[in-house]
Amino acid sequence: MTALPLDDNSCGWYQALPAPTPARMLNGKHNADYVVLGAGFAGLAAARRLAEHQPNARILLVDAQRVAQGASGRNSGFVIDLPHKFALEHPDPAHKQKLLGLNRAAIAQLQGLVDQHGIDCQWSHAGKYQGAVGERGEAFLDHFAHLMKDLGEPYRRVEKQELAGVLGTEYYSRAIFTPGCYLMQPAALVRGMAEHLPDNVELLEQSPIRGLQREQGQWRLQGDEGSITTPRLLLGTSIFTREFGYLKNRLLPVMTFASWTRPLTDEELARYGGQLNWGLTPADHAGTTVRMTADRRLLIRNTYKHVPKYGANVDEGVRKKIRADHRNAFVARYPALAEVPFTHTWGGVYAISRNFTNFFGQLEEGVFASACDNGVGAAWGTISGTLLADLAVGADSRQLQDIRQVTGMPSLNPPEPFLGLGVKSRIRLAKWQSRSEI
Incomplete structure (x- = not known):
């Protein structure tokens, strides 16, 4: 069984x-x-x-x-061409170029299927913002810019005022925009x-x-x-x-969680004041991912849990607490939309390894x-x-x-109970270290 x-x-x-x-x-x-x-x-x-x-x-x-x-x-709808943040640290440039080529081959394949079959999934070549809230995040951004330069990939610094015009919030101090990411409705x-x-x-x-x-x-x-x-x-x-x-x-089975709003009304969209159809990932690894979908929904994703029993580790009480944490992150970014409700909060399980x-x-x-x-x-x-x-x-x-x-x-992972204790401690530490960016 x-x-x-x-x-x-x-x-x-x-x-x-x-x-x-x-x-x-x-x-x-x-x-x-x-x-x-x-x-x-x-x-x-x-x-x-x-x-x-x-x-x-x-x-x-x-x-x-x-x-x-x-x-x-269940993911947040990014199809990213760049190697993952940890893979970007790899010392061999050829290794990173191979990952980049493989990811771009996947994007081309998905693009072909969307075009060939007319799949209605909000597919768009929108690029991606990597955003910082304060000094900690900005230090990560500076490092990311250095890695992009070494990789020979294009990027653009986006300062606070321009960024606010896109995101509809002044919560972020600045960001780096990379053009190769696509956005979509994953389901x-x-x-x-x-x-x-x-x-x-x-x-x-x-x-x-x-x-x-x-x-x-x-x-x-x-x-x-x-x-x-x-x-x-x-x-x-x-x-x-x-x-x-x-x-x-x-x-290692890890679950991450997201919540989103209903589509914003015309009046709410005017109060929001930003653009549609963008995605922002955090400069700090444990920070918050934010999306504005093409159909006017704002999405917040953060919170990670070690789930050795998969979905059985998450009951309605856990989901309610996560939803409250998402609410705090949403209102911090969009106080003028504080009354806009979340309609769904969900999690998804994925696999990571200790050596990535x-x-x-x-x-x-x-x-x-x-x-x-x-x-x-x-x-x-x-x-x-x-x-x-x-x-x-x-x-x-x-x-x-x-x-x-x-x-x-x-x-190989350590045996239980050391594995569970170690993973939970690492997640708690990352959350505490990144609290200014969440």
Whole structure:
């Protein structure tokens, strides 16, 4: 038995979508040439690429939930081209250039799908602000500018007055704008891609896999109402990879949380006074992410929790406290909109590793995985899922060589209870250190 996702039902991105069509679920016994577990960014990309390589193969894409209910539909809607903040510290410039190239290949791929299928997901080449509130944040900004200069990437300093004209708040002292980021509605993008899969990819939703075992050179996946036998299994299961016995004690389950408002009225929009459709990430790693969506919603994201039992670690009392913290961050930035209510507060689970290393590759005969996106799943999931399919069929490429060079084995974690105590202490310390930026 595996521990299944226990995501809340209050994700604003998902609830803003029309009700989905009825799910096709796993029933009876099936044989497939390939099975992809997890229909997020990685799984969708892997299934699509497999179908391109093997148009006559039977490919099953299986998810325990509805598409977009999991982590891929719960992020803050950034598709970032730059290496993650920690990866930017890597001493080898070639390593960072490979990451940059992989992320941009993912963006181009997503752009192509949005254009080809007319996916309505607020996709836009909006760039991204990295904002500082005070001296601590500004020190991080100065360091970020230094890293951008070393990387040879364009950036622009945005001072307080200009920034306030964009954000509709004078809360931030300054920011750095980088042009390569795209913004989108994540649940709409993920669902849209699932609705336009190749003909030989069969999507099975609400079909949790409870067991995995090797039988006569094949893998048997056992569900509640059926089973699948396949010679090749691709795992796009992120943190849940460990539930199948792989990368155990190497992945850390962390949940981050967001709240958003209803769409602002015309009068509220006038009081707000800023622009639509922008995204700001914090200069300080533990600070607050803010979005203004294309459809007039303000989103606040902060608060991190170690969740060894996934969604079971978060009850309504915890969510209520997080919502209050988000409220404080919102009112601090937008006091003139203090009466505008939040309509949704939600969390999403993702995997990080102690050495901030992504896993990509073959786990054992017939089993391949991309796991541990370290919090930057949209671009990384897309390109890693695509290249995992290449690896599974034996199709070599420069990009495949690059991703194998920039990935590795996540570090082993200390045993419990030391792991839980250490992670919780580190999160509390980061929150205290970053309190002026939250």
